[in-house]
Amino acid sequence: MRISEVSARSGVPASTLRYYEAEGLLPAARAENGYREYEPTALDRLAFIAQAKHLDLPLSSVRELVDAWESEPCHSVRARYRPMMSERAAQVDDRIAALAALRGTLTTAIRRLDALPDREEPCDAGCTFLDRPRAAPPALPVVPEAPVAPSPAPLACSLGSGDVEARLAEWHDALSGSERRDVPDGLRMTLPLTHLARITALAAAEQECCAFYAFRIDLHGPTFDLTITAPPDAREMLDRLVPTSEDPR
Known part of the structure; x- marks a missing residue:
């Protein structure tokens, strides 16, 4: 099958099929004219990849599962799948907790915003404390210090x-x-x-x-x-x- 046919039958964009090939997830032979040619089993492989991606598994886990799906018995694939899904479920729980906290902050901010008076004057400092109670102004230091401008973030990645x-x-x-x-x-x-x-x-x-x-x-x-x-x-x-x-x- 040509890439256009695989894309039409699977619903996966051609750009994604090319990306899967580059990542070793979906191999494709090349015809004499340079066009990709796929085996019929490519559709089953794509369905398996789509299932793993729908569970929001990272690419490294999807690759491991696809390799196991192709060469190992079903019980082995299941044994690999279970801990991956458990780990992902725990990560989702963490996100839910963070989103719930954010929702509470937004609810408080909306309530405080609605409580602000209708005024023709420009906003004052009270408008910047929607997400938390306004603190009392700090006491002025005896010797004022000039504020230090924050350093710009370095244009480099800290990963290896x-x-x-x-x-x-x-x-x-x-x-x-x-x-x-x-x-x-x-x-x-x-x-x-x-x-x-x-x-x-x-x-x-x-x-x-x-x-x-x-x-x-x-x-x-x-x-x-x-x-x-x-x-x-x-x-x-x-x-x-x-x-x-x-x-x-």
């Missing part, structure tokens, strides 16, 4: 080379099939809402090693927009983070 490649593979897998669009200082992608938890976790992890990235998520019903911005000097790193479309073969 092997970890960088693994992280890039995670991003490429999570963003596969989405179209990247240029925005001022960065890129924007539209993704299905089912990807939200994984994208949020990746963005949080990325902030720990590459603090110069800024992430923004805008919800739009069944989809959401992910916007990633970075300083001009980090544009090359941003382009590596977000995959681009490939040739049509």
Whole structure:
């Protein structure tokens, strides 16, 4: 089967099929004219990959499961699957707790916002304490000190080379099939809402090693927009983070 037929029968975009091939998940032979040719079993393999991705498993786990699915008995695949899903479920519980805390903060902020008086004057400092009670102003020091401007985040990743490649593979897998669009200082992608938890976790992890990235998520019903911005000097790193479309073969 040609890549167009596999894409039509599986519902998986051709760009994602090419990415799966590059990651060793979906091998393809090459015809004399250079076009990809797939075996009929590719559809079963894609169904298995889709199931693992629907459970929000990371790319490394999907690759391990696909290798086991192809060469090991069913009970062995099941034995590999169980701990992966348990670990992912624990991570989801952590996210739920964090989101519940955020929801409580938003509820408090909305209540305090509604309690602010209607005024024609500009906002004052009270408008900046929506998420917490306004604290009493600190006592002035005897000798005022000039504030120290925060240092800009270094334009370097703190991960080792092997970890960088693994992280890039995670991003490429999570963003596969989405179209990247240029925005001022960065890129924007539209993704299905089912990807939200994984994208949020990746963005949080990325902030720990590459603090110069800024992430923004805008919800739009069944989809959401992910916007990633970075300083001009980090544009090359941003382009590596977000995959681009490939040739049509």
